Amino acid sequence: MKLPFDIKRLEELDPESHKFTLLALVGIIVLMTVAGLIAFFLALQGAEQTMVPEVTKLELTTALIKLQEKELYPRISLRFSSNPSDRGRVLEQRPPAGTIVKAGRRIFLTVSRGPAVNQVENYVGQTLDEVKIHLQTLFASTRPLLAIREPPVYIFDRAPAGTILEQKPVPGTEISGLTELVFLVSRGPEQARVKVPELQGLSIPEAIRRIEESGVAFAFSMRAPEGRERPGLVVSQMPAPGSLVAPDAPVSVLVSRPAPEKGMVAGLLEETLPVFPYLLKVTLTAQYPTGEKIVLLSAQHPGGLFSVPYVVPNNTVLILSAANRELFRREVRSE
Incomplete structure (x- = not known):
């Protein structure tokens, strides 16, 4: 540390000035030490602590406002859910509500993208086995929203056996919950004896x-x-x-x-x-x-x-x- 004056010049001062200068020097050193200690403890104390608010089931925009009020920042991931009304809402949060964290902490939010499918597709012309495999794949990670009524109705038709001829509900019908699919399926052409x-x-x-x-x-x-x-x-x-x-x-x-x-x-x-x-x-x-x-x-x-x-x-x-x-x-x- 470089002092604001040359110590060798103290010998040239009279005794009173010499004493005053030493006291000033000690005071400066003490003030600098105290200031350093204060800065050190402030750094250890870090940001102000706050409580994580409850944001699950809220619309994403509302959840972000609540986090911002607590000086918390979101990290968002999306996933499909089985309930159409959950689209855009927070499904999960981590850490949970009530946890005490420091301001500026990131809060992980899982937000619903809605169901994997929101309309009944057109299955006419596909085989029954193909549709079953498709639905199993579609709802592999969520609760199924479409179920096939068993057994389907079979009739003789020129279409290959197993082909879906008609369906209810019709394609494009909005899905608001568990929906049953009713199929009319070909048994193939009526065969001669x-x-x-x-x-x-x-x-x-x-x-x-x-x-x-x-x-x-x-x-x-x-x-x-x-x-x-x-x-x-x-x-x-x-x-x-x-x-x-x-x-x-x-x-x-x-x-x-x-x-x-x-x-x-x-x-x-x-x-x-x-x-x-x-x-x-x-x-x-x-x-x-x-x-x-x-x-x-x-x-x-x-x-x-x-x-x-x-x-x-x-x-x-x-x-x-x-x-x-x-x-x-x-x-x-x-x-």
């Missing part, structure tokens, strides 16, 4: 191939061979070959149980499926213990009772799927 193929005497794989080619529905059953019946063959069918039946009317097929083979397992896979609104292609896949996958059957099915015979390696997993969705899987093994 199909001819029942000749199955008796065929092996199980041959019978399955013939069913796939003809397009008839099916219902297999199995029993032990009787009399001179050979194992693993179709022993009877109903209706008779050449009959005309509706595509969703199952043809009953009785097969004799295949002969036992080492390392193989034979049986009848039976499962009750949901009744489909229209014929769906079902696929039965066998996943061998080696990991190899083989398609055993791929045919149209109306849903309900599903039954089909199989002859596969022991510990094979049978997987049934429809419309690209797995319905069930089952491991089969010899007893």
Whole structure:
């Protein structure tokens, strides 16, 4: 620190002046020390403290005014909410109301952007599965505002099966709360009757191939061979070959149980499926213990009772799927 005068010159002063000068010097040093201490403690004390006000559920402009009155500053993030009336309102604040903070502190506000969708969209021409996936994605993080009435109304139409033909409410309707969507859905063109193929005497794989080619529905059953019946063959069918039946009317097929083979397992896979609104292609896949996958059957099915015979390696997993969705899987093994 540079003093305002040269100390060496003090020796040239008379004793009285010398004493006065020393006292002045000490006073200056004391004042400077006190001023430094005051500035230090003021810096430690910082800004004035204030209480965070309650701003949740307020309009954003009102919330900002309340924060400004407390000399607090907002940091805003936006998110969708399920209630249309929440648009532009504060959903959350951090720190919460009542917290004591220093003036100038930033308060984090989450503000509603409103619902992810505020009008009913046009779903006509889309498939029912596409709309279901779309709605699940749309409301993945909020409470759903649109729900599909189950089951939809199905009618025969030239449009592909599963296509939405009509909807209520109409497109553009404002959404003010949970809204139910009512769809009129195509079952596809009304199909002509199909001819029942000749199955008796065929092996199980041959019978399955013939069913796939003809397009008839099916219902297999199995029993032990009787009399001179050979194992693993179709022993009877109903209706008779050449009959005309509706595509969703199952043809009953009785097969004799295949002969036992080492390392193989034979049986009848039976499962009750949901009744489909229209014929769906079902696929039965066998996943061998080696990991190899083989398609055993791929045919149209109306849903309900599903039954089909199989002859596969022991510990094979049978997987049934429809419309690209797995319905069930089952491991089969010899007893």
